[in-house]
Amino acid sequence: MSNFKWVSTPIIRSCLLRANSKAIIHSTNVGASLTRAGLNGIRTNHSISNDSPENLIKKSHTKAMPADYEIVAPVKKIKIIKLAHSKYESSKYHLPKWKSAMGEVVINMLKLDMDRVRAGPVAGSYYYMLCKEQGLQYDDEELSESCKFFYESLNLPRTFSQWFQITILHEWILFTRMRAMPFKYGKNYQQKLVDRTFLDIERRLFEEMNVKSGRIVDQYLKDFNTQLRGAVFAYDEGFFTDDATLATALWRNLFGGRKNIDMVQLEAIVRYVRSQLYVLSKMSDREFAKGNFKFVPPNEVVERLTPEQENKLKQSIIKKYETETDLLPSEHSKLSYTN
Amino acid sequence: MSQVQIAAKQLINTIQKFPKDKIKHIVSFKDTQIERFSKIAGIKTSHTEKKQVSMNDLKDIVNRTSGPLGLQASVMKKIQNGLANETMSVEMLNEQNIALQNLLSNKYKNYYEVGDKLYKPSGNPQYYERIMNEIEGKKKETFGSALRTVFFGK
Known part of the structure; x- marks a missing residue:
């Protein structure tokens, strides 16, 4: 499975994203919202500014700095290990032909349920890497684009714990979609993602944070576990109730309950989270399960699809999977591509 | 009353509309933010009085979670109390107010349905x-x- 290519879905991206474009709000009832806007003279719930989360923050005049103490906890890079020591997870590794052929024979003979098997490489490897990369920073390395959003725009401290908070926020975003898969598979995807998270944290604590004692690492892992449970619960509540509750959950977890918070930053991160969830809600089970999702970068705008665009998107996905023939045993899936 | 104080008061009014925490957390967004902007608005708050922590509260906090970002509750408290006075302009306060109103109106939940x-x-x-x-x-x-x-x- 290692030479499996992860292709982002160009259709979804081109339909949903319009980076720094001028305001064209796709609303199901543009007319109605316009009239209401005219009547009230103020904003309505059906239109939002055309600023990406990052732009929203840039416009803010409040320069809220992190808590008033200096956090010095640099994360030093020892070696370039992005994910694991295993060669199978390296992007440069190509599985020899005979090995993949033998794999296909085994899958075929034992009639393996590939939707179950796929959870490992997709959720445990690819999706975990996506979540990890969002906030991954090293003291001696330049920040990536998404890191700039979190550490520079949002002024979050550059620490290991903060990286963990950013990672679990993204994992939770994926959890919400995994719950919508058939229970057996969704649960497995979630399990693989969490398993890999803690395996990787353990490795990072030993190798990168240079913790020598296994007992201390265990303590950290327990602490991170409680944080994960707390955060998932709080985000779930916020996601289901309203934006204000989601914002306070983000304030408590991601911002560590910082007192001098800039509310514009809170608004931006709520927008960021909700837009990711929207993109996920438009993906079919099979698209998501095969790893065709990427987080929308914070400097891009997600626009709502019109019913026509949505229909077009669905049709193209259906066409893509219906025309697929001569699939290898490892490529089979029973998950729906129409939902 | 200066313009800044009026804007800060309006902001406090908006914060007060935030939903009450359904379960008790170590820090409350509503309380800390009202306290923060009360300083700017020149209002004395009732939140500064010391609350008695019951045994149940302690048990609850210890069992449920340690502090966010791995911080001890005592350190969190120090950070909360140790903030310098902020100076904010009317423009800044209004910006904060609009951002919170956007959140209260469920703008993003409705838009990204x-x-x-x-x-x-x-x-x-x-x-x-x-x-x-x-x-x-x-x-x-x-x-x-x-x-x-x-x-x-x-």
Whole structure:
């Protein structure tokens, strides 16, 4: 499975994203919202500014700095290990032909349920890497684009714990979609993602944070576990109730309950989270399960699809999977591509 | 009363509209932010008075979670109290106010509507309802339903 290519879905991206474009709000009832806007003279719930989360923050005049103490906890890079020591997870590794052929024979003979098997490489490897990369920073390395959003725009401290908070926020975003898969598979995807998270944290604590004692690492892992449970619960509540509750959950977890918070930053991160969830809600089970999702970068705008665009998107996905023939045993899936 | 104080008061009014925490957390967004902007608005707050922490509160906090970002509760308190005075302009305060009003009006939840696909996920349609029932105390989990979750996952 290692030479499996992860292709982002160009259709979804081109339909949903319009980076720094001028305001064209796709609303199901543009007319109605316009009239209401005219009547009230103020904003309505059906239109939002055309600023990406990052732009929203840039416009803010409040320069809220992190808590008033200096956090010095640099994360030093020892070696370039992005994910694991295993060669199978390296992007440069190509599985020899005979090995993949033998794999296909085994899958075929034992009639393996590939939707179950796929959870490992997709959720445990690819999706975990996506979540990890969002906030991954090293003291001696330049920040990536998404890191700039979190550490520079949002002024979050550059620490290991903060990286963990950013990672679990993204994992939770994926959890919400995994719950919508058939229970057996969704649960497995979630399990693989969490398993890999803690395996990787353990490795990072030993190798990168240079913790020598296994007992201390265990303590950290327990602490991170409680944080994960707390955060998932709080985000779930916020996601289901309203934006204000989601914002306070983000304030408590991601911002560590910082007192001098800039509310514009809170608004931006709520927008960021909700837009990711929207993109996920438009993906079919099979698209998501095969790893065709990427987080929308914070400097891009997600626009709502019109019913026509949505229909077009669905049709193209259906066409893509219906025309697929001569699939290898490892490529089979029973998950729906129409939902 | 200066313009800044008026703007700060308006902001406090908006913060007061924020929903009350349904369960008790180590820090409360509403309380800390009202206290923060009360300084700017020149209002004395009732939140500065020391609250008696009951044994149950302590047990609850210890059992549930350690501080966010791995911070001890005592350190969190120090940070909360140790903030310097902020100076904010009317423009800044109004910006804060608009951002909070956007959140209160559920702008993003409505715009990025995810529908029943995510709110009633097909793998576990009762998931969010059960959480909300538990938090709001409408319908508590029974021992049987808890066991069922442990064994079957839903």
